Amino acid sequence: MDTMILNTMWVLIASVFVFLMHAGFAMVEVGFTQSKNAVNIIMKNFVTVSIGVLGYYVVGYALMYGTDVSGLIGSDQFVLMGSPESVAGISFDVFFFFQAIFAATCATIVSGAMAERTKFFSYVAFCVVATTVIYPLIGHWIWGGGFLSSVVGFRDFAGGTAVHAVGGFCALIGAIMVGPRNGKYKNGVPRAIPGHNIPLGALGVLILWFGWFGFNPGSTLDITSPATAHAAVTTLISGAAATIAAMILSNVKYGKPDAGLTLNGALAGLVGITAGANQISFAGAILVGAVSGVLMLLAVEYIDTKLRIDDPVGAISVHGVCGVFGTLAVGVLSMDGGLLYGGGMTLLTAQIIGVGISATVAMGLAFLTFVGIKATIGLRVEESEELHGLDGIEHGIAAYMDL
């Protein structure tokens, strides 16, 4: 009983930390894009939080945590009807609170990659599907008693795959289908379209980092477990290592320590450690962070110049690539069954299968959703609207009036 209250308090507070991540995402996306689309991005963030939470309340929670059917999907507790008083040793209300904010996070990732040329209501439609179907379905497989955890033995501590890789791979499909921003590629050569407000972007990254201390340590749902404190430290040092790694590599490659890549480096390290924050050693966390920072930078370059997919904020690289990497790293570095800790290939294999299925299904569902949206309300704004910025035409207001 006492432990339940302690853990309820802890997860409630952790949830509040995670909630502020939505301010972080908003500032990162605004800061890293052009001022003429800032209002549109803000609107998408507010809608994401709101739809995410309401959609998860009505449908998402039931599909994710309702009574399991064949390891595939949850089947009851729609609109939270028939929910128990407590789950996983904490108050049900707090459990729902924590989960609902997570659901909204997954969709937000997509908004960054599709920024500056996507119709507002098309994104809204995707957001509904993402938080009521895509995220809960895969979330059920991973956390809700579905087959990835129960049969495959897949492990994803705080959502390296369930949130970040799923979000990142939906973002990949979205960015491909909406196409690059006008003027982004000239004869296949990418042009840099710099963000308009680096200080706001930096504020966003630091707010995200702050929130991640709820996201990862909160995911134990158990303050009495040493894994909670462990996850706080790994989250701290993985982010730090990735920041430095990305900063140094950008300096080596481009002759200057690049701000955008350094800031995204921090996020890469945070995403990277998410899947294993509770079970990777401190040294392992530094390694995961450093590799995440490097991978992110290489992925940004590769996606931009080779694949020619336009991802204004680097969401695919940060969340998709580092989410996958971090999840696989659990198979190698987990102190509880990882390859380097005498666990053989069992866990690593499970991780490969789990992340492969999750990413594939996320992409498939995102593809179907975007096809449907494209065929109905359309995906992309008019060229003239893109040129003038989405703020005036979609929302009738400019982000900055008299600066």
Added chain:
Amino acid sequence: MDTMILNTMWVLIASVFVFLMHAGFAMVEVGFTQSKNAVNIIMKNFVTVSIGVLGYYVVGYALMYGTDVSGLIGSDQFVLMGSPESVAGISFDVFFFFQAIFAATCATIVSGAMAERTKFFSYVAFCVVATTVIYPLIGHWIWGGGFLSSVVGFRDFAGGTAVHAVGGFCALIGAIMVGPRNGKYKNGVPRAIPGHNIPLGALGVLILWFGWFGFNPGSTLDITSPATAHAAVTTLISGAAATIAAMILSNVKYGKPDAGLTLNGALAGLVGITAGANQISFAGAILVGAVSGVLMLLAVEYIDTKLRIDDPVGAISVHGVCGVFGTLAVGVLSMDGGLLYGGGMTLLTAQIIGVGISATVAMGLAFLTFVGIKATIGLRVEESEELHGLDGIEHGIAAYMDL
């Protein structure tokens, strides 16, 4: 003893969340007004926090929570002298901490409605009165053992009336008495004066939402109560429902999803649920939120075009109108005695009486205060100062130097 420590920890942490709301208010007010007055707004926010806390320490706490005299006012513990070691099952110091930050919140609401044309030291004078007299007096009636709770049976869980409606109705009087900004009305037709920094305003709203998870759930003062977690969820989903409602209604009415109204929608939903966050069901919270979002939008329009009262940030609509609505909604939707839950008219009547008296007294005291200020230091800046912005003349500095 153990429970006291748990609850002390919880309220301490909730207070820290609430403290950050002052950053939220500052960013909302700055973002939604013109850049030439941004320094003035910042200064008012800092002074509000500081005077609010000190005034509450010296006088306000005593009037609000000192030994009750005839149900009307507290009478001891000035400068916290003679205060007990613990109150309401938590450490006295933490109880004071939580209450002092609330006091500062009430005054801040007024600063938004009077922005861009009020003399700095006139606002400072009002702030002193608000945090040492107006808020503590009405607060005593509602929370300090005064007649509204003890005789009338009025209920206000976290300050839908005590903080928001009181603040909002003081703001109404202030906005009327200082008059509209120059150029706001031409032949009675209002002109939109758009805010200068929507991203900062959005950041402010999200920070306020974050702080509200201390404001509402913290108001139980009791982490062992299921009402705490319940209040967190209602705060989340009421804000979400109001955001969506305001966004959709603005789209229907104006043809575009409006950013200012969507952002204020979130705040409307948060204010709306404040009075009953602990005792309104989840479905009820969505209803309260949706109606709050709609009411706020209609009130903004009505106050702007029909009443011709100039409220730059919509504070009267958000805090006043939705504060009143949410308080009345308790009489209907409270699962403990509301009209829809078999309680008859008893609670609803108490709510009507309580909110009526609170709003009336708040307006009366605010009126007297502003009359006094007008007769002495004056209320409004010179026309030329308003034209050039308050920052240069009142503070000798510009908010943005070389952008």
Added chain:
Amino acid sequence: MDTMILNTMWVLIASVFVFLMHAGFAMVEVGFTQSKNAVNIIMKNFVTVSIGVLGYYVVGYALMYGTDVSGLIGSDQFVLMGSPESVAGISFDVFFFFQAIFAATCATIVSGAMAERTKFFSYVAFCVVATTVIYPLIGHWIWGGGFLSSVVGFRDFAGGTAVHAVGGFCALIGAIMVGPRNGKYKNGVPRAIPGHNIPLGALGVLILWFGWFGFNPGSTLDITSPATAHAAVTTLISGAAATIAAMILSNVKYGKPDAGLTLNGALAGLVGITAGANQISFAGAILVGAVSGVLMLLAVEYIDTKLRIDDPVGAISVHGVCGVFGTLAVGVLSMDGGLLYGGGMTLLTAQIIGVGISATVAMGLAFLTFVGIKATIGLRVEESEELHGLDGIEHGIAAYMDL
């Protein structure tokens, strides 16, 4: 056992609050300087957090909290090897988390005073030394069992000296050695170089204040102690008193309430109360705050016009001067042995000795470090780079693109 979990939870949460202070520092430093150097400042903040944490992990923690050698230095637990499961009644991991974030704070202070003309990698080099040697060494003397606490009887509750005075005096040396910004002094007369974004600076101050509620109350490491709640209230009211004191004094001296000084006033009060937040009375805290606000203002003026040391953000005055003052104030105002509480000169003498040694050693080590850096990679950017801003040449990007 239960108490250990409670305290572990509390310090974990307090650490997360403290972490957000890095966002606060970033916004204060960005807001109070010129836009052409904003990216550089952001980069320094990210590097400070990251290097601070990693350097402290590898070396700093061991020197500070490893087994004491002759009261001078810690000697084991490098890379946390051989660390115990718990320290000071909380989980070791959380203890490290809290300490590591403190270490990063100390270095950040220096970055503000040297802003707008220091080479990026020169600052990085200093940051490495500060977080692996300077801060841990003096920290060991004060908190790690070294001679200042064990022999001298020096008291520094939350780092008025260990963090702020040490940071402030390193900043003094740094600012002297790098010299004033170009155009700052003309024939010995200082020219004001106003900050470019006061709203962001204000946001930073409020975020710092928020984080200080982790910094000070968290420093008890013990939620069961009444000192924790007491420290929260003193932190609140000292900051408030200093804000008002600086605002009034600036109005008296310059005819207008100055925004920069009012905002720095809040920080001055927070620094001032840090050393004694747990043992100075509420009235004492108001006194400490008010005096800190006044001292800061006078010190800013003196350093700027008499000493002609260019400190763009006032870090020397805020952290150095008020850190020293607040530490000495403990000797007078501590309710446990202060001069005014019958303790005679014993504690005050210890405070004088402790702060004297700490500041002197900090300055000496900073001097040696900067001499080394100057002799190798150099300290200052080219004049043309300073003129055009560091952002373009050091980082190849502008902070604001299309505003």
